[in-house]
Amino acid sequence: MRYAVLGTGIVGRTVAARLDGLGHQVVIGTREPEATLGRSEYAQWQEAHPGVGLATFAQAARDGEILVNATGGQASIAALTEADAAHLDGKVLIDIANPLDFSGGFPPVLDPVNDDSLAELIQRTFPRLRVVKTLNTMNCQIMVDPARVAGEHHVFLSGEDADAKKSVRELLYAFGWPQASVLDLGGIETARGTEMLLPIWLRLMGALGHADFNFHVQGA
Amino acid sequence: MRYAVLGTGIVGRTVAARLDGLGHQVVIGTREPEATLGRSEYAQWQEAHPGVGLATFAQAARDGEILVNATGGQASIAALTEADAAHLDGKVLIDIANPLDFSGGFPPVLDPVNDDSLAELIQRTFPRLRVVKTLNTMNCQIMVDPARVAGEHHVFLSGEDADAKKSVRELLYAFGWPQASVLDLGGIETARGTEMLLPIWLRLMGALGHADFNFHVQGA
Numbered sequence: 001m002r003y004a005v006l007g008t009g010i011v012g013r014t015v016a017a018r019l020d021g022l023g024h025q026v027v028i029g030t031r032e033p034e035a036t037l038g039r040s041e042y043a044q045w046q047e048a049h050p051g052v053g054l055a056t057f058a059q060a061a062r063d064g065e066i067l068v069n070a071t072g073g074q075a076s077i078a079a080l081t082e083a084d085a086a087h088l089d090g091k092v093l094i095d096i097a098n099p100l101d102f103s104g105g106f107p108p109v110l111d112p113v114n115d116d117s118l119a120e121l122i123q124r125t126f127p128r129l130r131v132v133k134t135l136n137t138m139n140c141q142i143m144v145d146p147a148r149v150a151g152e153h154h155v156f157l158s159g160e161d162a163d164a165k166k167s168v169r170e171l172l173y174a175f176g177w178p179q180a181s182v183l184d185l186g187g188i189e190t191a192r193g194t195e196m197l198l199p200i201w202l203r204l205m206g207a208l209g210h211a212d213f214n215f216h217v218q219g220a
Numbered sequence: 221m222r223y224a225v226l227g228t229g230i231v232g233r234t235v236a237a238r239l240d241g242l243g244h245q246v247v248i249g250t251r252e253p254e255a256t257l258g259r260s261e262y263a264q265w266q267e268a269h270p271g272v273g274l275a276t277f278a279q280a281a282r283d284g285e286i287l288v289n290a291t292g293g294q295a296s297i298a299a300l301t302e303a304d305a306a307h308l309d310g311k312v313l314i315d316i317a318n319p320l321d322f323s324g325g326f327p328p329v330l331d332p333v334n335d336d337s338l339a340e341l342i343q344r345t346f347p348r349l350r351v352v353k354t355l356n357t358m359n360c361q362i363m364v365d366p367a368r369v370a371g372e373h374h375v376f377l378s379g380e381d382a383d384a385k386k387s388v389r390e391l392l393y394a395f396g397w398p399q400a401s402v403l404d405l406g407g408i409e410t411a412r413g414t415e416m417l418l419p420i421w422l423r424l425m426g427a428l429g430h431a432d433f434n435f436h437v438q439g440a
Contacts, residue, residue, distance in 0.1 A: 192419050200405075206405075212439050219370070219371075
């Protein structure tokens with residue numbers, strides 16, 4: 001499968017590396033590839049992952065069969081707009097981003113929130129994209145290697161398209177998620193619930209002093 | 221200990237019955253006791269729990285050494301205002317309410333949310349009250365009987381006053397919570413995190429078809 005991962009941060013790189021390791025063709029999308037390669041952190045990572053391509057959002061979206069939104073939540077609509085709606089039509093977008101707004105400092109707030117969500121905003125803005133929200137409720141290393149956290153814990157799915165959710169399920173299984181750990185919440189509106197987990201996630205990270213934890217719904 | 225439980229709904233009654241069963245003196249606070257007793261549902265419950273008193277918010281707050289806010293979140297400030305600030309000074313308020321706003325239908329949204337919380341609003345409005353947010357992240361039957369849900373699962377604590385949190389911890393242990401299940405998140409600001417769990421709680425209830433579940437932070 002050909003994956004396009006939008007976003008060059010630690011989340012995008014972690015997912016891209018894992019997809020590459022699973023034998024998929026992977027290209028990372030960014031606004032300006034030259035500028036991204038000019039960042040020493042990215043350049044070093046790129047050297048260690050020669051199999052992963054780097055391209056503009058539009059090129060990446062054109063080449064990818066399945067897209068992963070790993071951009072910052074406040075930049076997601078702009079990135080997808082640059083990706084060009086014609087390259088998005090009918091494709092599955094795995095939305096792992098959170099609409100964190102750091103403009104007021106730390107801890108960030110969410111925008112949108114409460115009566116809307118980033119996943120819904122993306123789905124409304126690009127109605128022919130098949131958006132599946134998942135993996136946004138944990139540290140990126142756990143996303144692609146759930147066994148990092150011992151014991152049972154959950155990953156949630158929200159989306160309108162059953163086939164798209166099925167594809168995403170298969171990918172989650174390939175990442176190492178047991179079938180019983182994938183909890184389908186329903187339509188894309190349910191992403192409000194998973195995005196609004198971020199405030200307690202951030203405060204748990206503060207209280208515990210680490211990010212190697214995940215939510216388990218006991219009794220599910 | 222003398223407890224005043226503010227709120228006559230299922231949450232307040234469940235907590236009051238449990239406190240009564242533990243041998244505490246319990247009075248439920250309401251706006252108009254006559255009107256409350258006029259509701260057949262409440263009158264029947266009262267008959268089954270003759271040890272639990274019913275009084276105005278002000279009388280209940282005056283008599284209680286520890287207060288429990290089990291009012292609807294949109295009515296909490298009004299109830300506490302009726303309780304009279306002079307009866308609140310220095311007392312511990314266990315805030316188990318959520319600021320659910322059903323004015324737009326189901327599922328409700330939260331108000332306040334994101335950059336504020338009900339617990340903070342109460343603490344700001346009544347600065348001499350020692351507010352501890354807890355138990356608001358689960359069904360009321362699990363609050364007072366955590367063994368209803370098999371396996372490990374968590375209850376969170378948020379508040380500024382260490383002694384108040386200690387009293388609340390003791391009560392949680394008496395309810396049946398194991399020590400390892402009580403997770404102190406820090407100051408009252410962290411209640412934003414636990415209140416914002418409600419949107420996923422509501423959607424999990426929808427997806428699972430029952431409310432006998434609770435969150436466990438795996439890796440904590």
